[in-house]
Amino acid sequence: MERPYIICHMATSLDGKIIGDYLKVERAAVFTEVYEEIHERYGSKAWMCGRVTMEEHFTFGHKLDLKHEDILPIPRTDYVANKNAESYAIAVDPSGKLGWTENSIESWNEHRTDDHIVEVLTEQVSDAYLAHLRKIGISYIFGGKEHLNFTVVVQKLKSLFSIDKLMLEGGGFLNGSFLNEGLIDELSLLLVPIADGASNSVTLFETSSFLNKANPVNFSLKALEKLDDSGLWIRYVTKRD
Ligand SMILES: NC(=O)c1ccc[n+]([C@@H]2O[C@H](COP(=O)([O-])OP(=O)(O)OC[C@H]3O[C@@H](n4cnc5c(N)ncnc54)[C@H](OP(=O)(O)O)[C@@H]3O)[C@@H](O)[C@H]2O)c1
Known part of the structure; x- marks a missing residue:
């Protein structure tokens, strides 16, 4: 399978x-x-975040105030608007909720x-x-009819955009999806020396109704x-044997 090398790069408290x-x-x-400095050190031209993180930060x-009338059906095929970008921000947004108004995120x-x-x-958009x-x-690329298959997604990132190295940068639900599919090659963990103490906030890897729990x-x-x-x-690599 031709896909990028995937580094999950995250900062956590002592309690994850x-x-x-x-x-x-x-x-x-x-x-x-x-x-941010470590992100740059990896020299990757692509990073990915989940819909919640993109909404919070970008x-x-x-x-969007979209007009649904008079729109002709659009085939569910991938659309490459720029295959030679210096850098890519990949937004996991299964049903198309993110209110982008520009085609790039400024530095x-x-x-x-x-x-x-x-x-x-997904094709439900x-x-x-x-x-x-x-x-x-x-x-945009499609990762499945109703549910996302990230193995397919990362193969497309390689074949359509020549992405060889991908920084997976949260949140916990997106990271959990990749862990679940065995797609994380390296974990770059910045451990912040503070214990948060909350029991209800998001951790490094999460599961949910759309995810099965991964094997350890x-x-x-x-x-x-x-x-x-x-x-x-702390840098860990996945042990595959
Ligand atoms: N400390 C750090 O290094 C760091 C880094 C990044 C983010 N964060 C923080 O993390 C928080 C958000 O984390 P989060 O875990 O709640 O959200 P998230 O992973 O950013 O986004 C979750 C959303 O992404 C979509 N998604 C992810 N995996 C999916 C899958 N397998 N199938 C279908 N959809 C999938 C879903 O969107 P829909 O709901 O639209 O279906 C899901 O609700 C933010 O507060 C952010 O600031 C921290």
């Missing part, structure tokens, strides 16, 4: 939370910056370049949403780096 009050503690800000809950810090947006959809994506020049996945240590102020950057 990817969001929560610990991120509001003043010293946590430094680790957010380190997270579309800010914006809802938001010195470690990121502008990213051409690629939507990952509306014709009006597809028409909107085409109109503003966002690429084994990792072996590839590298360990001590960071300033007691943080750790």
